[in-house]
Amino acid sequence: MVVAAGVRDHRGIAEFTDSGITVPRAPQPPVSSTAVPGDGRDRPDLPRPGRSRGSGGRGGRRRDHRGRLRGPVRRSAETRVLAGVCGGLAQATGIDVTLVRIAFVLLTLGSGIGILAYALGWLLLPLEGETTSIFTRAVTDQKGLRLVVAIVPALVVGQLVAGALHLGYLGSFGWPVFLAGAAAILIRRNASEDERAWINDDVLPMLHTDSGRQGRWSLALRITVGAALGLAGLLALVLGHPTGAAVRPIAGSLLVVAAIVVVFGPWWLSLVRDLLAERQARALAEERALMAAHVHDSVLQTLALIQRSADDPRHVIRLARAQERELRSWLFDGRPPGTIGDEATTLAQGIDLLQRQVESDHGVTVQVVVVGDRPLTDGVRALLDAAREATVNAAKWSGAGQISIYAEVEPTEAMLYVRDRGCGFDPASVPTDRQGIARSIRARMARVGGSAVIRSEAGQGTEVELSLPLRPPAR
Amino acid sequence: MTPGGRPRIFLVDDHAMFRAGVRAELGDAVEVVGEADEATAAVELIGERRPDVVLLDVHLPGGGGVAVLRGVMPHHPEVQFLALSVSDAPEDVIAVIRAGARGYVTKTISGAELLQAVERIGAGDAVFSPRLAGFVLDAFAGDGAGAGVVTGIDPELDQLSPREREVLRLIARGYTYKEVARDLGISAKTVESHVSSVLRKLQLSTRHELTRWATDRRLV
Numbered sequence: 001m002v003v004a005a006g007v008r009d010h011r012g013i014a015e016f017t018d019s020g021i022t023v024p025r026a027p028q029p030p031v032s033s034t035a036v037p038g039d040g041r042d043r044p045d046l047p048r049p050g051r052s053r054g055s056g057g058r059g060g061r062r063r064d065h066r067g068r069l070r071g072p073v074r075r076s077a078e079t080r081v082l083a084g085v086c087g088g089l090a091q092a093t094g095i096d097v098t099l100v101r102i103a104f105v106l107l108t109l110g111s112g113i114g115i116l117a118y119a120l121g122w123l124l125l126p127l128e129g130e131t132t133s134i135f136t137r138a139v140t141d142q143k144g145l146r147l148v149v150a151i152v153p154a155l156v157v158g159q160l161v162a163g164a165l166h167l168g169y170l171g172s173f174g175w176p177v178f179l180a181g182a183a184a185i186l187i188r189r190n191a192s193e194d195e196r197a198w199i200n201d202d203v204l205p206m207l208h209t210d211s212g213r214q215g216r217w218s219l220a221l222r223i224t225v226g227a228a229l230g231l232a233g234l235l236a237l238v239l240g241h242p243t244g245a246a247v248r249p250i251a252g253s254l255l256v257v258a259a260i261v262v263v264f265g266p267w268w269l270s271l272v273r274d275l276l277a278e279r280q281a282r283a284l285a286e287e288r289a290l291m292a293a294h295v296h297d298s299v300l301q302t303l304a305l306i307q308r309s310a311d312d313p314r315h316v317i318r319l320a321r322a323q324e325r326e327l328r329s330w331l332f333d334g335r336p337p338g339t340i341g342d343e344a345t346t347l348a349q350g351i352d353l354l355q356r357q358v359e360s361d362h363g364v365t366v367q368v369v370v371v372g373d374r375p376l377t378d379g380v381r382a383l384l385d386a387a388r389e390a391t392v393n394a395a396k397w398s399g400a401g402q403i404s405i406y407a408e409v410e411p412t413e414a415m416l417y418v419r420d421r422g423c424g425f426d427p428a429s430v431p432t433d434r435q436g437i438a439r440s441i442r443a444r445m446a447r448v449g450g451s452a453v454i455r456s457e458a459g460q461g462t463e464v465e466l467s468l469p470l471r472p473p474a475r
Numbered sequence: 476m477t478p479g480g481r482p483r484i485f486l487v488d489d490h491a492m493f494r495a496g497v498r499a500e501l502g503d504a505v506e507v508v509g510e511a512d513e514a515t516a517a518v519e520l521i522g523e524r525r526p527d528v529v530l531l532d533v534h535l536p537g538g539g540g541v542a543v544l545r546g547v548m549p550h551h552p553e554v555q556f557l558a559l560s561v562s563d564a565p566e567d568v569i570a571v572i573r574a575g576a577r578g579y580v581t582k583t584i585s586g587a588e589l590l591q592a593v594e595r596i597g598a599g600d601a602v603f604s605p606r607l608a609g610f611v612l613d614a615f616a617g618d619g620a621g622a623g624v625v626t627g628i629d630p631e632l633d634q635l636s637p638r639e640r641e642v643l644r645l646i647a648r649g650y651t652y653k654e655v656a657r658d659l660g661i662s663a664k665t666v667e668s669h670v671s672s673v674l675r676k677l678q679l680s681t682r683h684e685l686t687r688w689a690t691d692r693r694l695v
Contacts, residue, residue: 321583324561332564365583369609369647372616404605404649409611417648463648 024071065168075121077128083195085121088128127192144189148182161308170320182346188471222263230259299323318363322356347414348373350384351407354391358403372409374470379448383468386452389466390418398422398462414468421461427454482597485526486510487517487543488559489535497530501587505593511535515606518546521554526568527597531559531576544574550688557596559584565610570683572677578602587592589595600667610639611677614684632680635673 045315076087079097086104090097108114126133135457139145151174301367302323309315320370330351344350355366372424394403400422406414441464445452449469456462484505486494489512498507508524514537521529529547533540540558547554547628556576560567568579580589581604592602603611617633617681626642635643638659645655652670656663677685 091589159668330563347563367605367649369605371609406605406609406644406648408644409649419649420650 002045021181070269072141074128074130080116083122084127085118085125095259123187127195130192134187134190134192138186141186141190142187148185151178151182159412170204179312218266218344222266226259226263229255229260229262233257233259260328274276299327303364314363318360322360325356326361344376346373346375347384347407347409348378350376350380351405354384354388355405358388358391358395364395364400366391367402369405370407370409374409374414379450379468379470380414382444382448383414383450383466386441387416387418387464389441389444390466394418394420394422394462394464398424400461410472411472412470416466416468417463417465419461419463424456424458426458426460427456481506482593483508483524484593485517485524485529487512487514487521487535487540488532489513489530490532493532497589501590501593503587506592514539514542514546517543521547522551525551526554528593529554529556530593531556531558531571533558533571540576541574543659544571544576548575555596555599557592557602565613568607568610569614569677571626572607572674573685575678577674578604579607580604581606594650601670603643603646603670603673605647605649608643611635611673612643612647614682615640615676632676633682635676639669639673642666642675646670 073092074088076085077084079087080249081101086100087097089095090100094167095098104114104118106114107117123135123138124133126136155175216401233253247257248256302319306316306319309319344353351368351370355368358364359366376384390402391405394400398419398420402421404419405417406419407414441454442452445466451467453465455465476562484501485508486497487510488494488497491512492572493680494510494512501507503596510570513536517529517535517650518626526559529543531540531543535543536660540556544556547556556571556574556578558568558579560570560571560579561582572579578592578601580592580602584592594601612635615633629654641659642655643659646652650658651669652663652666656666659666
């Protein structure tokens with residue numbers, strides 16, 4: 001039968017769509033390919049290094065049994081929070097990476113030397129898979145060095161002017177600022193590829209939150225205000241102590257914090273905004289994929305079937321009605337298309353299923369009204385089976401285009417009526433071989449303690465009345 | 476109604492295709508005096524044209540069919556409303572009925588049935604589709620035989636009489652008013668008065684189920 005084939009087809013495509021939508025996942029990180037060169041050759045049975053695991057702790061891949069270092073120390077590309085210095089040290093020494101990190105943090109908190117050591121490690125240690133460090137590259141970076149040297153005359157002129165105006169303290173800023181600037185230029189030029197990307201994407205935007213001229217103006221304004229606030233705060237802090245006033249240090253700290261907020265606030269805000277927008281976009285995309293899958297499974301399939309059977313109006317109506325029902329139950333009851341029948345657990349859901357099946361199999365309209373509901377029991381299943389039999393009979397024999405089902409569940413009884421306005425028949429004159437249908441309905445109901453009454457009159461249609469006694473629901 | 480007996484109707488629906496379809500189906504049997512595709516324009520035009528019956532879509536831009544009922548009913552109580560919807564959700568049905576519509580049919584209704592419904596509404600009667608009858612039985616369930624001891628229920632408004640219940644059941648089973656009358660051995664006029672009485676109870680009752688449905692739609 002065409003319809004049955006259509007349904008199978010529809011199911012098959014549904015599965016295809018599901019997998020098609022879930023496939024484009026982010027590729028797994030290529031764990032083994034970024035491992036330290038050489039270690040695979042040394043230890044073919046080495047476990048694959050995980051991203052978060054301190055891979056150096058797995059029995060000292062770089063040490064022989066006496067604990068001597070083997071091979072050069074490299075910054076780790078895998079195990080890293082900032083530049084991979086701790087990960088690299090852990091790999092080289094076999095100490096757990098967490099311990100190394102704790103040591104660095106303690107050193108930093110104790111004397112600040114941790115930061116210095118880390119920065120040196122970053123500059124002097126080559127990244128995994130590279131042979132040169134940032135420092136060695138910077139030393140040989142002719143263009144970068146020329147750029148740095150080119151600033152020197154400007155600096156000298158500045159110093160001379162400052163000296164002439166007796167602004168000696170300004171001059172004392174000059175060299176440190178120059179050195180910091182030169183280092184920043186050289187580091188940025190010679191950082192490895194992904195570190196440069198990190199600097200470009202994450203560090204520089206701290207200073208450029210908006211693009212264009214307006215952004216630059218607001219940046220200048222922010223830095224001016226921030227510098228003023230910060231300077232005032234620092235002054236209050238420095239000058240506060242001799243007077244012994246307790247308020248000043250607090251005010252000073254507040255001003256410094258305010259300065260930081262003014263300068264970096266927009267950047268933080270934009271970070272948070274980006275994060276929220278990204279999360280929203282992801283939720284939206286998931287929702288859209290789900291929607292697309294449903295629409296594809298149901299509406300598009302039906303539209304295709306309708307196009308194919310444009311010359312058969314009855315079939316088209318049948319398809320449209322079934323689709324309408326399915327869509328409606330999805331939109332208003334939240335039941336995804338295709339799952340209604342498979343998961344009927346109550347009388348109402350069972351009748352819903354019955355309606356859909358008879359409508360699509362026989363091309364009639366089945367109008368359903370259900371009052372109350374009950375979970376499926378043997379009795380309720382028998383009632384549903386009998387109702388289906390009666391509905392199919394009406395669809396086959398009555399010639400009516402519409403069949404009405406009405407079910408009402410009361411505390412001690414369920415009634416179900418199947419009615420058509422078709423040709424009807426005289427129950428007394430039905431040949432004995434056709435009475436089987438009525439009998440099977442009656443027998444089915446009798447088995448569960450219910451009854452069936454069939455009323456019909458030639459030309460007036462037929463009504464089957466089914467009743468099923470129920471146990472009152474437990475309170 | 477015009478002297479010639481043709482009901483003057485007004486269409487409110489945001490789908491032009493549906494309005495055209497209704498015009499075509501009802502044909503010359505009615506006089507379509509106007510159309511609107513959203514609530515505010517509908518309220519204005521209905522006040523101006525004074526149709527006998529408004530065919531009202533439940534889901535409309537500008538506040539839905541309920542907003543139209545609220546805007547027109549206080550000023551023009553003579554205008555009757557028949558609600559039409561693709562939605563089968565009980566809260567939609569109950570909401571428009573409680574706001575004043577005298578009947579509810581789904582958009583899948585046939586042209587002949589729709590014409591009959593329009594004529595009945597125009598004559599001041601109520602139109603209960605099987606589905607609406609089912610909803611009402613559902614909403615008024617639990618106070619039948621043996622379960623009548625529910626406190627706080629006004630039997631005048633909050634309960635259906637056994638006869639009304641019988642009538643509704645037959646309508647829910649797909650019987651026409653005429654068939655209901657024959658089955659119960661009463662006149663068609665009596666059936667209509669039972670249905671109108673049920674409609675009144677539906678609009679005035681404070682039964683928990685009804686108010687719950689109404690609050691779900693933020694109407695109360």
